[in-house]
Amino acid sequence: MRNEVKNDFKSEISEILETLGKQLDVSKTQYESAVKSYNAVGNYLSREGSAISHYEPRIIPQGSFMLGTIIKSIHEEDDIDIDLILQLSGKRADWTQEHLKNLVGDDLKDNETYRSMIKNRLGGRRCWTLEYSDSANYHMDILPAIVEGGYVKMINEGVKDIQRIDVDQLAIRITDKNLANYRTEPNTRLWLKSNPLGYAQWFFGRAVYSEKGMFSLNEAVDPVRYYSTNKSPLQRAVQLLKRHRDIMFSSPEFNSEDKPISIIITTLAGLSYNRSSDLIETMTNIVSNMRNHIETPFNENKGRYEKWVKNPVNPAENFADKWLDNPRKEKYFYLWLIRLEKDILEIKDSKGKGLPTLSESLSRQFGKDTTRKTFSAYGANYAEKRKSGDLKMAIRTGLLGETGIPVKPHNFEGNVE
Numbered sequence: 001m002r003n004e005v006k007n008d009f010k011s012e013i014s015e016i017l018e019t020l021g022k023q024l025d026v027s028k029t030q031y032e033s034a035v036k037s038y039n040a041v042g043n044y045l046s047r048e049g050s051a052i053s054h055y056e057p058r059i060i061p062q063g064s065f066m067l068g069t070i071i072k073s074i075h076e077e078d079d080i081d082i083d084l085i086l087q088l089s090g091k092r093a094d095w096t097q098e099h100l101k102n103l104v105g106d107d108l109k110d111n112e113t114y115r116s117m118i119k120n121r122l123g124g125r126r127c128w129t130l131e132y133s134d135s136a137n138y139h140m141d142i143l144p145a146i147v148e149g150g151y152v153k154m155i156n157e158g159v160k161d162i163q164r165i166d167v168d169q170l171a172i173r174i175t176d177k178n179l180a181n182y183r184t185e186p187n188t189r190l191w192l193k194s195n196p197l198g199y200a201q202w203f204f205g206r207a208v209y210s211e212k213g214m215f216s217l218n219e220a221v222d223p224v225r226y227y228s229t230n231k232s233p234l235q236r237a238v239q240l241l242k243r244h245r246d247i248m249f250s251s252p253e254f255n256s257e258d259k260p261i262s263i264i265i266t267t268l269a270g271l272s273y274n275r276s277s278d279l280i281e282t283m284t285n286i287v288s289n290m291r292n293h294i295e296t297p298f299n300e301n302k303g304r305y306e307k308w309v310k311n312p313v314n315p316a317e318n319f320a321d322k323w324l325d326n327p328r329k330e331k332y333f334y335l336w337l338i339r340l341e342k343d344i345l346e347i348k349d350s351k352g353k354g355l356p357t358l359s360e361s362l363s364r365q366f367g368k369d370t371t372r373k374t375f376s377a378y379g380a381n382y383a384e385k386r387k388s389g390d391l392k393m394a395i396r397t398g399l400l401g402e403t404g405i406p407v408k409p410h411n412f413e414g415n416v417e
Contacts, residue, residue: 170201207234
């Protein structure tokens with residue numbers, strides 16, 4: 001009987017967390033507006049007469065938009081950040097990173113609409129940022145990149161077995177103002193290497209817990225992306241972890257610029273995921289194992305040990321490289337993880353204390369407004385199940401759920417129909 005109570009409680013908590021996760025999803029309107037916007041930019045840059053049109057320019061999303069882990073801002077009027085790659089199949093032999101970056105920027109500035117939206121007239125370190133209207137609530141970072149022959153061949157021919165591809169073939173070469181050869185080097189093999197699509201392949205490979213979760217590489221590079229609120233447990237967990245971080249570091253006691261970055265959270269979550277289909281079990285397992293995937297090798301050049309969160313598709317890249325020069329970033333990460341460990345235990349220990357206690361706990365962790373909407377949606381769902389006769393009571397525990405004997409619907413007067 002204890003196991004039955006435990007499992008029913010775990011199922012209820014997971015359903016509440018899933019409902020909370022859905023409150024973090026951007027709206028369908030905002031999502032489709034963003035897709036329409038970046039497709040318009042892509043069409044403009046690939047038009048006949050564009051300086052880069054000969055090289056098949058194509059815009060695809062990267063980061064949380066590609067991974068399905070994007071979340072709303074705490075304050076809904078704030079912008080969300082949409083990361084994009086402007087990929088080219090080649091370039092002119094004499095173009096340096098600076099040439100390519102400026103060609104893209106000049107093309108955008110030639111358009112009256114995009115000229116007014118450019119955040120920095122000189123461009124950022126790697127990207128051109130377009131700021132959309134207040135009603136759109138998003139801005140886009142467009143990263144110019146060159147793809148190589150293996151990448152183009154793989155995308156054009158399709159991939160039958162995503163689990164066995166060579167992720168290094170998915171690497172791209174990007175522009176970066178901070179590189180010493182930014183203005184001088186035309187050889188793309190000496191440009192900075194990045195692999196957002198290889199990372200996506202790794203992440204979705206980790207997220208698979210059933211056949212229906214298989215990842216399609218060709219869908220990933222398709223700029224026409226369809227809105228969906230169906231997420232794997234790993235995707236939902238990453239969304240919840242990012243919102244927990246945002247709430248914690250919205251406090252004035254912290255410098256929010258030094259909060260844990262999303263790529264570290266996403267990577268550690270992916271490495272820690274145990275392929276459970278249950279959300280509270282997924283969260284518990286991830287939080288209890290994140291520390292185990294942070295390495296501490298000795299840096300011979302600096303004569304000291306340093307923390308490493310290894311890029312799973314490029315082991316030479318350390319996502320925590322800024323921790324050494326800014327110790328506050330490392331300090332904040334571990335402060336967040338300590339609180340996260342405590343808060344997950346608090347959720348699990350809420351059994352028998354009632355939903356009001358759980359609601360109070362989730363409000364502190366994920367925000368009052370989000371939690372209020374969560375319990376409103378959760379209650380409406382249960383009311384609909386009761387009305388339709390789908391709500392059931394476990395015979396031995398008395399807990400409501402989807403197994404057991406049917407619960408008879410009630411009318412508005414409180415009488416059984």
